[in-house]
């Protein structure tokens with residue numbers, strides 16, 4: 001297991017502790033308790049029917065088929081025939097009832113399971129959206145997706161197949177034991193002699209099965225992760241001809257998984273016949289000892305036959321339980337991981353909506369000695385301080401890897417500083433309710449992501465539907481006309497998964513339009529480093545200028561023209577502020593900025609530091 005996988009993949013085997021986890025599911029079952037209660041009643045009914053069938057058999061044998069001499073006189077043949085038909089009809093009726101009950105019970109149980117799964121998935125999705133970016137950095141996508149889909153499915157199976165079986169089977173086993181003891185205590189006790197062997201086999205089986213299932217689970221998660229990472233990086237893999245080596249690594253993983261799977265099969269292949277043998281041993285005891293009891297006259301023939309069929313019924317659940325053991329193991333592990341996700345606190349400590357100060361008007365944003373590290377001990381920003389007032393523009397420049405994008409991401413609190421403070425109107429960002437400031441800013445990322453869906457959905461994501469006039473205004477302001485001409489269905493064109501159908505430059509334009517649509521007070525703009533054609537470049541430039549009008553902005557900029565126009569320029573180098581001031585002042589200092597600027601001008605490009 002790779003080290004980072006330890007984060008979320010439970011290394012511990014399922015233990016007694018995990019059964020307590022099931023209790024945490026109770027709140028999710030509570031809204032459906034009426035359905036559950038119905039299920040339980042039906043289970044009791046089914047068990048009673050199960051238990052009554054062999055008794056009916058005993059009745060038929062002892063009364064009509066082979067009446068024992070001692071007590072009641074043998075009935076007339078005609079009466080016997082009538083009695084037998086009645087008993088057979090009764091038998092058929094019970095079987096029919098059992099069918100109806102079982103049908104109703106499984107429908108009820110499935111419905112309950114579906115509803116619980118539905119609720120749980122919704123809550124988990126909502127929770128996942130709130131988690132910090134750290135969490136997503138630590139946990140590969142494949143694993144999170146497994147959680148949201150696979151684990152919840154396992155839980156559903158736990159519910160519909162395991163728990164309902166368990167309830168049914170435990171009640172049935174207890175019922176059978178009681179009936180056997182009542183029928184003939186001595187024979188029952190003798191038959192129970194096989195039980196210690198059954199217990200030993202079951203304990204051994206569950207120990208081995210626990211190990212195997214745990215290995216299988218971890219391997220499945222790794223296979224999923226590998227798949228997700230391969231698909232995510234498919235371009236790089238294909239270009240670098242990494243297929244063969246990847247396939248080889250995958251093959252090894254797959255082979256391991258196959259071997260563990262075979263072990264599981266071998267284990268079941270031993271255990272199931274073993275249970276069968278023990279069941280037959282019990283049958284032999286009943287025939288041997290029970291037969292002699294019949295001879296003694298201590299037991300009727302009917303009771304002996306009933307005994308035999310109870311023994312069959314007694315062992316069936318054991319086999320079922322063994323077969324369902326993997327469902328249980330999977331589900332318990334899933335429950336644990338689901339709650340691990342639920343227990344991961346949402347990213348931001350912030351006052352709940354409604355509480356905290358009210359933001360009437362954005363006045364000033366300031367960084368006070370802000371330090372930040374993605375990985376503890378590897379600071380990306382150190383002692384960064386600056387102040388930005390309403391209406392001002394701050395350009396952040398610096399070589400690649402200086403920490404420009406990282407700085408920008410601290411403002412909407414995608415991450416929190418590891419030291420120092422960021423103040424909004426003099427109050428720590430952490431003391432503002434999230435909505436107070438997030439609603440007022442727009443972030444244009446360096447590499448904007450488009451969601452699968454139409455262009456319109458992408459622009460107005462999370463906003464109320466726009467009016468046609470608004471749409472037209474935003475399209476014009478963000479210079480999207482040229483892209484729209486190219487797209488056959490205009491704003492209704494799908495832009496494809498990850499925005500495959502649009503170029504990098506067009507993606508930037510869409511991201512700018514997205515910012516426009518929000519009409520934010522503060523713009524955080526991370527200029528793309530990818531080169532675009534000069535026409536698109538011009539469009540981006542114009543769109544950006546319009547977006548910046550009357551607004552406060554922090555721009556991570558490369559174009560000299562943009563940088564020059566900013567009120568203040570922050571020169572960042574290896575996470576530290578090297579110089580800060582307006583263009584003219586920095587040029588006069590003849591420091592780092594001056595040299596960056598000179599290098600740009602000399603290479604003739606307008607694309608700056």
Ligand code: DGT
Pocket residue numbers: 137374375380398399400401402403404405406407446529
């Ligand atoms: P650019 O966009 O190439 O001009 O560079 P900057 O200035 O935007 O650099 P930035 O803030 O993306 O990266 C600063 C350092 O932080 C760099 O050493 C890479 C590292 N870094 C960036 N993003 C992450 C992240 O998500 N996780 C970790 N562990 N490190 C990151």
Ligand code: MG
Pocket residue numbers: 404405406446526
């Ligand atoms: Mg960057």
